[in-house]
Amino acid sequence: MPQAPAAQAGRKPSRIQLRNRKRILEAALEVFSTHGFRGTTLDQIAAEAGLSKPNILYYFEGKEEIHVTLLNQLLDAWLAPLRAIDPQGEPLEELMGYVGRKLEMSRDLPRESRLFANEILQGAPRMGPHLESVLKPLVDQTAAVIDGWVRQGRLAPVDPRHLLFSIWATTQHYADFEAQVGVLMRDVDVHTGASAHIEALFRRLLTPEVTAGSGETRTLGH
Amino acid sequence: MPQAPAAQAGRKPSRIQLRNRKRILEAALEVFSTHGFRGTTLDQIAAEAGLSKPNILYYFEGKEEIHVTLLNQLLDAWLAPLRAIDPQGEPLEELMGYVGRKLEMSRDLPRESRLFANEILQGAPRMGPHLESVLKPLVDQTAAVIDGWVRQGRLAPVDPRHLLFSIWATTQHYADFEAQVGVLMRDVDVHTGASAHIEALFRRLLTPEVTAGSGETRTLGH
DNA sequence: TCGTAAGTTTACCAAATGGTAAAAAAGCGA
DNA sequence: TCGCTTTTTTACCATTTGGTAAACTTACGA
Numbered sequence: 001m002p003q004a005p006a007a008q009a010g011r012k013p014s015r016i017q018l019r020n021r022k023r024i025l026e027a028a029l030e031v032f033s034t035h036g037f038r039g040t041t042l043d044q045i046a047a048e049a050g051l052s053k054p055n056i057l058y059y060f061e062g063k064e065e066i067h068v069t070l071l072n073q074l075l076d077a078w079l080a081p082l083r084a085i086d087p088q089g090e091p092l093e094e095l096m097g098y099v100g101r102k103l104e105m106s107r108d109l110p111r112e113s114r115l116f117a118n119e120i121l122q123g124a125p126r127m128g129p130h131l132e133s134v135l136k137p138l139v140d141q142t143a144a145v146i147d148g149w150v151r152q153g154r155l156a157p158v159d160p161r162h163l164l165f166s167i168w169a170t171t172q173h174y175a176d177f178e179a180q181v182g183v184l185m186r187d188v189d190v191h192t193g194a195s196a197h198i199e200a201l202f203r204r205l206l207t208p209e210v211t212a213g214s215g216e217t218r219t220l221g222h
Numbered sequence: 223m224p225q226a227p228a229a230q231a232g233r234k235p236s237r238i239q240l241r242n243r244k245r246i247l248e249a250a251l252e253v254f255s256t257h258g259f260r261g262t263t264l265d266q267i268a269a270e271a272g273l274s275k276p277n278i279l280y281y282f283e284g285k286e287e288i289h290v291t292l293l294n295q296l297l298d299a300w301l302a303p304l305r306a307i308d309p310q311g312e313p314l315e316e317l318m319g320y321v322g323r324k325l326e327m328s329r330d331l332p333r334e335s336r337l338f339a340n341e342i343l344q345g346a347p348r349m350g351p352h353l354e355s356v357l358k359p360l361v362d363q364t365a366a367v368i369d370g371w372v373r374q375g376r377l378a379p380v381d382p383r384h385l386l387f388s389i390w391a392t393t394q395h396y397a398d399f400e401a402q403v404g405v406l407m408r409d410v411d412v413h414t415g416a417s418a419h420i421e422a423l424f425r426r427l428l429t430p431e432v433t434a435g436s437g438e439t440r441t442l443g444h
Numbered sequence: 445t446c447g448t449a450a451g452t453t454t455a456c457c458a459a460a461t462g463g464t465a466a467a468a469a470a471g472c473g474a
Numbered sequence: 475t476c477g478c479t480t481t482t483t484t485a486c487c488a489t490t491t492g493g494t495a496a497a498c499t500t501a502c503g504a
Contacts, residue, residue: 016471016481034344039260042462055482057463114343117398121336121343122256124401131405139406161406162419169395170388176339177391179346183353184361184383197384204426238451238501264492277452279493 021059023049025073028066033111036118037067037126064126071119071127074112079138081105091149092206095163099202100195102171107191113175139164156208163205170198243281245271247295250288255333258340259289259348286348293341293349296334301360303327313371314428317385321424322417324393329413335397361386378430385427392420 013021027049031040042063046053060066081101085094106113119127143160150157174181174194181190235243249271253262264285268275282288303323307316328335341349365382372379396403396416403412 014471014480020481036258036260036340036344038258039344041460043460052483053462054464054484058481063462117339117343118258120399120402121339122258122261122401124405128401128405131402135402136405158422159415159419162415165395165399165403165416166392166419166423169391169399173387173391177342177387179344179350180342180353180357181387183346183350183358193381193384194387197381197388200380201388201423201427205423236450236501242451263490265490274453275492276454276494280451285492 017059020049020051020055024051024056024059024066025070029070029111029115032067032070033114033118036122037063068126070115072130074116075127075130075134077109077112078105078116079135082138082142085142085145087145087148091146091154092203095146095155095206096199096203099167099171099198102167103174103191103195103198106171106173106175110175110178113172117172117176153208156206158205167202170201239281242271242273242277246273246278246281246288247292251292251333251337254289254292255336255340258344259285290348292337294352296338297349297352297356299331299334300327300338301357304360304364307364307367309367309370313368313376314425317368317377317428318421318425321389321393321420324389325396325413325417325420328393328395328397332397332400335394339394339398375430378428380427389424392423 024045028040028045030048031044035044040063042053042056045066046056049056056066060069081098084101085098119125124131139161142164146155146158146160146163149155150160174190185193246267250262250267252270253266257266262285264275264278267288268278271278278288282291303320306323307320341347346353361383364386368377368380368382368385371377372382396412407415
């Protein structure tokens with residue numbers, strides 16, 4: 001077999017190989033995230049990467065492999081903030097920190113967010129198993145932690161999974177629906193306002209009620 | 223010109239025409255909402271509608287016209303709950319009613335939600351002007367109403383636009399990310415839990431703080 | 445029931461697109 | 475510098491896909 005860097009799993013990749021694979025993935029992220037899988041052509045990726053189409057197929061077995069590679073890389077980065085929640089920490093601050101980190105990701109990595117949204121929107125055809133084997137266990141685990149906090153009375157009662165859904169939804173909205181947000185909030189610093197709003201939203205939800213009827217001041221702003 | 227029901231704007235449509243256009247739009251909604259615009263083929267729509275491809279092109283000028291027709295129909299239905307907010311009503315209940323109606327729509331019309339999400343995700347290439355001319359004025363108007371309520375102290379201070387974003391995000395999440403929600407909440411009545419969670423989320427956010435330090439019980443559940 | 449218009453089908457086509465073969469060019473260790 | 479491997483390009487190809495032409499069939503008012 002004369003040549004086959006695309007399929008080869010073993011052997012250390014050359015410098016050129018490393019550089020070009022990175023270029024291709026960067027270009028593919030750009031194109032896939034705005035046009036979806038079917039809406040993206042290899043020619044578009046090739047043009048964006050500054051390589052020829054056959055050259056791209058020298059590094060990847062096909063369009064699908066590029067897409068799957070991106071998706072898998074993405075999920076890890078995506079779940080990092082969730083893994084960073086410390087079961088030993090202060091519940092409210094752990095969760096608010098998570099909210100903040102997710103919002104930052106939406107601002108700094110909007111293409112990744114849209115790539116993921118595109119995939120899920122279409123029924124996760126290339127990610128289903130991954131969600132099952134990677135996302136689900138992590139969410140189950142996190143849900144147990146949050147449930148524990150709630151039972152200890154250190155957090156207002158919430159369904160952990162619905163809580164996570166609403167955190168994901170509100171934070172990713174700014175990346176995924178940017179076209180809509182842009183129409184409705186032109187020339188404004190969207191992120192600052194979003195941050196304040198979302199922090200208030202979840203802090204109010206999660207702050208435990210004062211137990212008895214004592215007129216104690218709550219920890220909310222003003 | 224011998225025949226051209228696709229292009230004709232005038233004249234009243236025949237019974238057959240009405241029936242088949244409806245069939246096509248229903249089939250197209252099904253397919254577009256799961257595969258996106260580029261991911262959908264006319265053959266798929268034809269098969270789903272039980273018609274031949276040329277027959278479909280007898281009723282619509284092309285793939286694009288079908289998609290645009292769906293999108294325009296959709297936006298009206300989508301905005302109805304927003305129009306239903308009564309500036310004269312009780313602020314908290316008006317907004318909670320809106321939240322509830324949006325959540326119902328997400329449950330009852332998930333395909334429409336996904337169709338819309340797909341379009342916005344890709345930068346609203348076929349909807350941009352419509353968002354500008356229809357959505358924006360309505361949102362501006364609603365934002366003014368909410369702002370008024372806040373200034374009257376009948377609502378906790380919120381940014382109206384970010385409030386709308388978070389309502390849209392949380393409610394539509396259940397339709398748009400159904401593939402993910404399904405993995406994480408198998409065999410559970412998702413809607414009931416979602417409803418309780420989202421109602422708590424926004425009721426807490428929007429309920430105005432009691433002015434002074436009186437230890438009055440708030441209107442929240444337990 | 446007959447004629448015309450509306451509706452449907454069959455048979456195509458041109459362009460776009462994912463992918464391949466094989467030759468040419470560039471790298472690079474000895 | 476030589477010779478072998480890696481990388482890149484040129485020239486294709488088969489399939490898919492949006493769309494059309496024109497023949498054929500059905501509906502329906504006079």
